[in-house]
Amino acid sequence: MTACLEILGLDAAIRRGPRLLRNVSLSVAPGEVRALVGESGAGKSMIGKAVLGVLPRGIEVTSGDILLEGQNLGALSPGLRRRTVGAAAALIPQDPLTALNPSRRIGPQITDKLVHLLGWIRARADARARELLDEVRIRAPERVMASYPHELSGGMRQRVLIAAAFASEPRLIVADEPTTALDVTVQKQILRLIAELQARHNTAVLFVTHDLGVVAKVSQSVSVLFAGKVVEAGPTEALFRAPAHPYTRALMAATPRYTDPFASLQPVPEAVLAGLRAEVAAEDAAREARNG
């Protein structure tokens, strides 16, 4: 079975500046949730943005391939790439408060893509939006669709964004720290919702997070990143049972546990960091050698 998303040797850098992604390879099978985990600045969001083609200005992919449903995105013209990604993928953003257009009603923000990109008729798109809002347990879909974003709470807006992401039946969803900006109580509900819809629609998900607790709950496989380099990857269960890389072990030791809230949290040891820096330097040297 071909992977839904396959990333091969992806490198990204600030134009005429430092490398941000270092030879990243990973794949997500249809219906699989792969977590991308790492500290701030490890480049985990950058991978999602590179896939969706929305890297910030000044950051560019320097080498490597991204295959979406077997199609090499780098080989497509910009317009075709945009439409291909739009049709096959969707994004659940980090901050629901800024991810909805404040001057437009909710309804069209969900149905726009269905009507304009996928060519659905308006009535069918509206029915689809109601259906999805129902799936994310919004009680009065009609009323919410007629509302403006400022009339909804943060949790409600994230539900709307989840509904919008699933509405077009994408094969892949990039979830970019979708619970980070929410209250802890709301976080759990949102995670459960994403897991539920993902399973029902059999969607592949690239789940970006810095929270190992979240990784354990939602994902089947995980890639651990440090400085834009995948240091360890594998099935989530195996990785949690027997983390091979010292950095993964250190990250686990740095995660708070509900079962033992008073256990002291351990920062990542200096020796581990030194080892990681050596690995990154070796990767940079390897690239130098490849490029001659």
Place this chain on the structure above:
Amino acid sequence: MLLKTLLARLASMVITLFGVAVVVFVIIRVAPGDPIAMMLPPGASDADVERLRALYGLDRSMPEQFLIWLGGVLQGDFGTSISLRQPVAGLVLGRLPATLELSALALVIALVLGGFLAIFGARHRATPLEAGVDLTNGAALSVPDFLWGLVLILLFGVLWPVLEISGRVSPRLDLPFATQFYLVESILRLRFDLTADLLSHMIMPALALALPLAAIIAQLLKQSLKEVLNLDYVTLARVRGYSELRVILREGLRNAALPTLTLVGVQFTFLIGGTVIVERLFSYEGLGNMAIDAVINRDLPLIQGIVLLFAVIFILVNLAVDLTYSLLNPRLRHG
């Protein structure tokens, strides 16, 4: 809620107008120049001067004059023009449509031109094309409206004479109009031959008034657009597969327009102020041209009437801006 706001605005409008009336009334009487002396031939006797002075009520004290004038205004009588010997209200209202049409045309040109430049510049941000837009803006802004008028006359009136340089409409034409809103009426009556003639007179003064405003709109709107285009909901729209132009028009423009709108309101009142000198330049028979004649002739009642009308226009423009603002911003509409 809305009614309360409206009443408050109305009250502040009355106070503002009263203040304007007092200031104008005092200033034009304190300033040098005697309207009576302008009317009489040289060598008129002192008795003649006194008689005329009494006729126009200028022999009374200033507060007394003000109260008489105010009493008239409250009954809709704005006095009689000294130089034209006709009721001020009729004169001023007869000229108002010409100025309104010119200002409105200038505003439309400024919005279209400025909006186009802003969208074009934002679409091609961080490229030489954006620098070109900035350069154009700088040029349009650093030249005042009356100078643009002269440049335009030189270009399209003299070097390549395709436009009319003087007046509002060609005098040889038969005008079937019932109101003074010539441009509007010519369109409603489907007399597009007259519309064309009116436009060939109005384009240059309107463009002269519009260019500086267009530059301001372009600059501010482009800046707001560039800020808005970095926001999360715009990124989300890009992920949905929309083209950059569609993203700008659909997601960016409305939110970016809000700060620009406030400024356009203020700047539009400046534009109306600019009609005074630009109308003179093109011999356009509007309120501004009449204002200059009134000042030259020391026609006190007429000056008062015109200034009061300008004040009313400014206040109404500001009110219109506030209303449009709340219409565009759903957060204010429900607030």
